[in-house]
Amino acid sequence: MLQIILTILIYLILVIPVGIYVYHIAAGKHTFADPVFDRVDGVIYKLGGVNPKNGMSWKKYALSLIATNGVMILLGYIILRIQSIALFNPNGIGAMEESLSFNTIISFMTNTNLQHYSGESGLSYLSQMLVIIFMMFVSAATGYAACIAFIRGLAGKTKDNVGNFFADLVRITTRVLLPLSIIGGLLLVWQGVTQNFSANVVVNTIEGTKQIIAQGPVAALEIIKHLGTNGGGFLGANSSTPIENPTIISDLIELYSMMLLPGACVITFGKMVRDRKRMQAAEKAGEKGLTVVKTEKVRKGLTVRMYGREGRSIFLAMGIIFLIGLSVCFWAENQGNPALQDVGLSQSMGSMEGKEVRFGIAQSAMFTTTTTSFTTGTVNNMHDTLTPLGGMIPMLHMMLNVVFGGKGVGLMNMIMYAILAVFICGLMVGRTPEYLGKKIEGREMKLTALCIIIHPFLILAFSALAVGTQAGMEGITNPGFHGLSQVLYEYASSAANNGSGFEGLADNTLFWNITAGLAMFFGRYLSIVIQLAIAGSLMKKRFVNESAGTLHTDTVSFAIILVFVVYIFAALTFFPVLALGPIAEHLTLWA
Template identity: 40%
Template sequence: MNTHEWLYLPSLGLLLTLSAPILGSWMAKALSGERTFLSRFILPVERAVYRFAGIQPEREMHWRTYLISVLVFNGLGFLALLALQMTQRYLPLNPQRLPNVPGWLAFNTAVSFMTNTNWQAYSGESTLSYLTQMAGLGVQNFLSAGTGIAVLLALARGMVRHSAETIGNFWCDITRTALYVLLPLSLVMSLVLVQQGAVQTLAANATAHTIGGATQIIPLGPVASQVAIKQLGTNGGGYFGANSAHPFENPTPLTNFLELFAILLLPAALVFTYGKMTGSKRHGWVLYGSMLFLLSAGVAGALIADKYMQNSMPGLPFEGVETRFGRTTSILWSLFTTAASNGSVNAMHGSMAPLTNLVQMFNMMVGEVIFGGVGSGMYGMILCVILTVFIAGLMVGRTPEYLGKRIGRYTIIWASIGLLLPSAVIMVGTAISCLVPAAAAARLNLGPRGFSELIYAWTSAAENNGSAMAGLNASGTFFTIGLGIAMLVGRFGVIVPALAIAGHLGQSKSVPPSSGTFPTDNTTFAVILISVIVLVGGLTFFPALSLGPIIEHLLLGANRLF
């Protein structure tokens, strides 16, 4: 590692730690309806949206009504994107005259972008028209991120309210999220990307003649606008098949740094939004510190593993890695993107060391709570916090309490469901893939590497990440259907428990803190929380990981490759 690489991670960490609390506090005000410096410009638009859609922002919802609104809203988005893909050949803004997307692939893609997963079993530049990319994928990038933030806001309200039947208005929450947060940030980042050289055009693909006399087709399109929200909204789906390794998506070292920063910006800021909304800023800092520690530990482990692989096999250091940015920066991206449920890549994960792949999978397997997706990472972390508080209460023989609310049987059951459902999908899906001949044959590699490709795919889908090891042909019917179902369970199998807990705690009475209350705003709690996260992920998946990246690492020392 050179000096530039040594400074890269601390610079990102410092910038994130300085900016996230400021943005998070501002979002708490803006998303609660308080006036901000943007209200002068956006408030008239917000009111116009309410009038046009018939929304009454003062009418709040019971948690079941809120959940139904979430499901209906996302269901309509799924149907719209599905229809757009299956009719794109008849629609405008298709200069390449691309055909309609096949049925099951369209289903998989619609589910993927509706659930904020952005798993891509296709190459965007050769499969989707400009209209489908903009009005379909681009719009869903905003709406899926907005849904995650809205659910987090509802959960925060449930924590602070007492004897209340409502947790907010979903339509109001998602409107404010889009207008005050996602659209302004995406506009600024899009302009920066265009200035740096990212493509943004509706012109048809360009034709170039090479020095050798060959003809080359250069794909173009409205790229910069989609890259901005794919990073800020932790969506991750690339306009091109190469994702952010493509120079039209990520043209310079500056854009590489900014896109890396954007991956974690909103997930980190929402930690402080939650802290301010619940009146416990110190608790927000404890959660942020826990996430940052887990991410930093993973980065250290992955870099050590990569150094070991380079020493063992010096001929492979740059295979599959974007040489414009270097191997270390590529590893950082892979860990940021798996920790934040983003899924974008600037290098191929399958080209990295086995233990680096293990860290990538572990980031997802713990429930995407190491920052996680926009909104979804934070409400997933709260489920872990509830489990931690419950365990701590059992250890001292006290009724568990969290932010002034007693954690009883109802709450812990729903929290357990939200934590266990994605894990069950990963294990069952991987097992079935090993048994079904068509699924097993989709692997590019055999042995532990092939098994890693399978479990990575199911983990990425169930945890709504979207990245892949790229050694698996996931375009067949088995994976398009199976991974689509996994994405649905992984998304709504956590949203339902989060809203159920929000409704239940909002109806509960607050209890004053006592000498027996376990504090959640100190280092002791952070240590216990980190231990619970690591143990839950480790105990659940260690046997499976032993069959994949761990044994591959051991065989690498014996110069055996797969």
């Protein structure tokens, strides 16, 4: 328990300065590194023919995002199909099969990184670099760019300008992802993570057998897979193997890498909304001849609210859900397996099946909850061997897809629930719902409802298709309740763009490659387009003055309301299938 508490406290100390730095990047404010990065960005803009000062409407922004990703999908697919060439292929890896290539390229372009292959035997070093590592940078920057545009729309400083997608993509890559990747990559090399272009090494073990030890540019992939909340491992065993994650220090580096930027995104949101409120407050005060201060001040009946604390309430709501899930997962794994107790085996250490001794239950539970809350997908233990309730937590958090999430995704999804919460509360008190000073009306609610419903629809519809067809059933290798859990986990991971898996499925087939690929594609791009449409609708609306009936969305009480709304929606949509999967497995095991 002390390990978990200290890990979280250190994270809270680190995330604030990172959030302030990312806010300066998103808001176009001065940073200490501008003299260097301005020149780098200028060269990229010149080569790409981009004018960063040209703003875009939400429609043009979304179209630019999808078109850019589409071109990269095509190029990446071609590379996977021709990777058998000798260039950076010392292990002689052959070309990837068509349906697997489709699944892989969709997976990495949508920031999912679901792997129906083992990297050490399925990809050449050329593919690992030009497809996997490159896509990890681009997909992460794409998600962050969409989130920043979304925040600009909510802040509403202009009526039709959410920024320039290409400028956002470049600035996030050069000023955030690349510098942090270089620093983090060197730290991982220091801890023993492999970084070379050598062929695999065959060694004789002490048992007299042969073993192949993978080589390659592992550290370069390892750091961006966590910073970009990507998750795809250089090796099939991912961060549970010492080649990718050799020590407890490397485990903490990877843990903080996947936690920092999603949390920083929430801080960025709060500060950008604060800037807009500060501007409004100054305008109001100027009209009344008042002096604006940093706290709430009342003069002559005028209330001036300076700081937008919406970011704090969102962060608190996410943190509450995360801590509840982490507590359940940690408790469940500590209970052990009653089947082993029945045969006289001690379970004083809890359930260590599928876990690395160097991490233990505490850091395994922390990593498991984090990787599925921050939608990274990397693993330092085998999720398929978690206890039923311990395995339900990562599944549930992917079904929620609002607990910090990947690069901006969790924030955008949580704001959808915030809009739903103010709408419900508005109906209860008979007031017009408002969020961030804008009225929430029919158009916004229809789009919000559609955005929220898409995620469970993809999970449940594809799961039903899998258990209702012969092609789907052929991939299920475990009978009973656990088999259903594997199916639910696969599509929850795909739709949430997470990428982790229970790994019990025989999923490298035409059925699973195509259906998982479609779930990843629609789960990524439909949500982004709808959320940008909501931001575009709100930014054109006029701000309304606060009144006695206004629901303040920057309070602890609103954060608690938000948590209840998220859990109620999850219960209404996912409880029946969870009852048939992990919950039924738990009750059977402990009966």
